[in-house]
Amino acid sequence: MSKLRSVRRGAGGGAGDDLRSAVHFSESGQIWLHEHRMLLVHAEAQASLRRELIDTLGMTRAQGLFTRMGYASGVRDAELGRQRAQELTDLDAFMTGPQLHTLEGMVQVSRVKLELDRLAGRFHGEFVWESSWEGQWHRHYYGIHEEPVCWTQIGYVSGYASAFMGRPILFQETECSGSGDALIAWHVMREACRQQARWRAGLLAPRWVGVPVAREWLLDGQFVDTWAIVLATSGLAAADVELIFKETN
Numbered sequence: 001m002s003k004l005r006s007v008r009r010g011a012g013g014g015a016g017d018d019l020r021s022a023v024h025f026s027e028s029g030q031i032w033l034h035e036h037r038m039l040l041v042h043a044e045a046q047a048s049l050r051r052e053l054i055d056t057l058g059m060t061r062a063q064g065l066f067t068r069m070g071y072a073s074g075v076r077d078a079e080l081g082r083q084r085a086q087e088l089t090d091l092d093a094f095m096t097g098p099q100l101h102t103l104e105g106m107v108q109v110s111r112v113k114l115e116l117d118r119l120a121g122r123f124h125g126e127f128v129w130e131s132s133w134e135g136q137w138h139r140h141y142y143g144i145h146e147e148p149v150c151w152t153q154i155g156y157v158s159g160y161a162s163a164f165m166g167r168p169i170l171f172q173e174t175e176c177s178g179s180g181d182a183l184i185a186w187h188v189m190r191e192a193c194r195q196q197a198r199w200r201a202g203l204l205a206p207r208w209v210g211v212p213v214a215r216e217w218l219l220d221g222q223f224v225d226t227w228a229i230v231l232a233t234s235g236l237a238a239a240d241v242e243l244i245f246k247e248t249n
């Protein structure tokens with residue numbers, strides 16, 4: 001899992017349309033997403049290519065290469081986002097990118113905060129990535145890295161946002177599973193909320209959910225923000241869940 005946010009200040013809405021209908025498999029062996037030809041490739045093969053390039057070029061040059069590659073993909077997908085802006089609000093149209101990023105199998109994107117004004121050029125976005133193929137395979141081949149490693153993906157979102165907004169927008173990956181940020185607090189609290197939601201759907205909701213909280217969660221200064229994000233993305237209200245704090249080692 002990764003957390004990322006736009007570097008520029010400029011934050012929340014979302015599009016709910018199903019973009020899968022924009023994917024077409026032609027009888028002539030071509031796959032189309034909107035007006036762009038796509039490839040359905042094996043993630044493992046892609047990860048092998050990534051590994052060979054890292055081993056050949058070195059980590060820094062490979063990072064630049066993959067970031068530019070992701071950037072180019074994001075710029076292409078922004079064409080559809082900008083087109084949809086004619087029918088949707090700018091916030092909903094922007095969410096075309098994160099939805100396509102998920103549809104293309106790169107990563108599951110959850111919006112944390114999104115504010116934008118295309119005319120004024122103001123933008124601020126924060127998202128959480130889950131199931132990042134790049135973070136997963138980087139860790140598989142190289143173990144824990146000292147910095148975030150989802151290079152293609154950070155390029156994608158930067159390219160998408162820049163093309164959508166018509167001005168340079170850079171994103172920064174602030175936490176990454178590939179760099180050892182396990183985001184354990186996020187996982188535990190999110191699973192508690194999901195369980196509560198399942199119980200509620202079955203009319204079996206308990207009055208509260210107890211989550212054991214490690215001491216370091218409280219010391220990193222982001223615990224409250226993390227909890228607010230988990231609640232916002234789970235669809236539960238603060239009053240729907242009670243946390244029980246226990247000190248653990």
Ligand SMILES: [Zn+2]
Pocket residue numbers: 001002132135148149150173175176177178
């Ligand atoms: Zn990452």
